[in-house]
Amino acid sequence: MVSNRKRVLVTGGAGFLGSHLCERLLAAGHDVICLDNFYSGAKDNVVHLMDNPHFELMRHDVTFPLYVEVDEIYNLACPASPIHYQRDPVQTTKTSVHGAINMLGLAKRTKARIFQASTSEVYGDPEIHPQDESYWGRVNPIGIRSCYDEGKRCAETLFFDYWRQHGLEIKVVRIFNTYGPRMHPNDGRVVSNFIVQALRGQDITIYGDGSQTRSFCYVDDLIEGFVRFMDSPKEFTGPVNLGNPGEFTIRELAELVLKKVGGKSKLITMPLPQDDPRQRQPDISLAKRELDWQPRVSLDEGLEKTIAYFRGLMG
Ligand code: NAD
Numbered sequence: 388m389v390s391n392r393k394r395v396l397v398t399g400g401a402g403f404l405g406s407h408l409c410e411r412l413l414a415a416g417h418d419v420i421c422l423d424n425f426y427s428g429a430k431d432n433v434v435h436l437m438d439n440p441h442f443e444l445m446r447h448d449v450t451f452p453l454y455v456e457v458d459e460i461y462n463l464a465c466p467a468s469p470i471h472y473q474r475d476p477v478q479t480t481k482t483s484v485h486g487a488i489n490m491l492g493l494a495k496r497t498k499a500r501i502f503q504a505s506t507s508e509v510y511g512d513p514e515i516h517p518q519d520e521s522y523w524g525r526v527n528p529i530g531i532r533s534c535y536d537e538g539k540r541c542a543e544t545l546f547f548d549y550w551r552q553h554g555l556e557i558k559v560v561r562i563f564n565t566y567g568p569r570m571h572p573n574d575g576r577v578v579s580n581f582i583v584q585a586l587r588g589q590d591i592t593i594y595g596d597g598s599q600t601r602s603f604c605y606v607d608d609l610i611e612g613f614v615r616f617m618d619s620p621k622e623f624t625g626p627v628n629l630g631n632p633g634e635f636t637i638r639e640l641a642e643l644v645l646k647k648v649g650g651k652s653k654l655i656t657m658p659l660p661q662d663d664p665r666q667r668q669p670d671i672s673l674a675k676r677e678l679d680w681q682p683r684v685s686l687d688e689g690l691e692k693t694i695a696y697f698r699g700l701m702g
Pocket residue numbers: 398399400401402403404405422423424425426427428429447448449450462463464465466467468471482486504505506507561562563564565566571
């Protein structure tokens with residue numbers, strides 16, 4: 388029996404990030420309730436944890452109230468890829484907003500510390516570069532990305548109001564593009580798309596001219612940041628950026644993936660989706676200072692591991 392064993396709820400636990408977080412929390416000796424409605428996640432992501440008596444998988448939608456007894460809550464439930472979150476945009480906003488209200492209500496009743504997976508999307512298409520936490524963002528409230536961006540912004544508002552009004556212990560993290568094993572092969576995110584296309588010998592689809600930038604963080608680095616943040620002093624509420632400041636154009640990423648996978652794929656261009664941010668790079672000074680955290684895994688190394696995963700998946 389581990390003396391500091393906690394009962395930890397991970398919403399969205401069968402998703403890409405959630406499944407890695409569940410693994411990490413079990414390894415630290417905690418009891419984990421993994422909650423998911425399998426909208427964009429899958430049982431397969433956590434099937435290897437099912438035999439662990441300290442792991443429990445619960446099918447539930449966070450837009451409905453939940454009654455469990457827990458010490459900590461990581462609220463990750465929400466589709467993260469544009470294809471998934473735009474498929475049912477009303478549900479996306481409900482998941483972010485009603486989901487946050489329900490999980491905050493649960494935290495209030497159980498006095499649990501609660502963590503919110505927010506996003507760099509709260510900065511929208513930013514006018515400042517790199518983005519630090521004091522920047523309020525430039526977000527279109529009525530576009531096709533708004534269900535996600537504004538849903539996440541409203542969830543942040545709710546977290547800070549529960550903190551001010553009810554004294555909840557909150558932890559709000561703004562996650563920048565993260566990649567790694569267990570990304571959904573068809574969710575349209577750029578890293579998984581490019582790898583899957585290269586492995587299949589299909590054309591690699593660059594949206595726009597490929598000069599837009601993103602900064603890619605490997606999943607293990609991000610999860611380390613999550614746990615450090617959750618365990619940090621209660622006065623440190625965030626919001627805090629977590630991501631890898633290494634910035635690449637989308638064309639550079641395509642070339643790197645093709646070089647690593649090999650094969651005959653061609654780079655082709657397709658129309659840029661509406662409201663696609665031009666530039667994105669986290670300023671992680673706050674995380675460095677408060678959490679002594681910074682990413683360790685280079686894009687080169689992280690891509691190797693992710694490519695190996697997709698190779699295995701696709702036989
Ligand atoms: P994901 O789609 O793989 O995981 C999200 C999980 O939430 C899925 O398992 C899905 O089935 C579940 N879910 C969705 N709606 C739900 C609902 N109403 N009730 C219960 N479960 C629900 O995405 P991910 O990349 O693992 O993202 C996890 C969280 O991190 C999300 O909140 C996302 O917004 C945030 N985030 C991720 C990134 C990234 O680069 N991966 C970047 C910024 C923010």
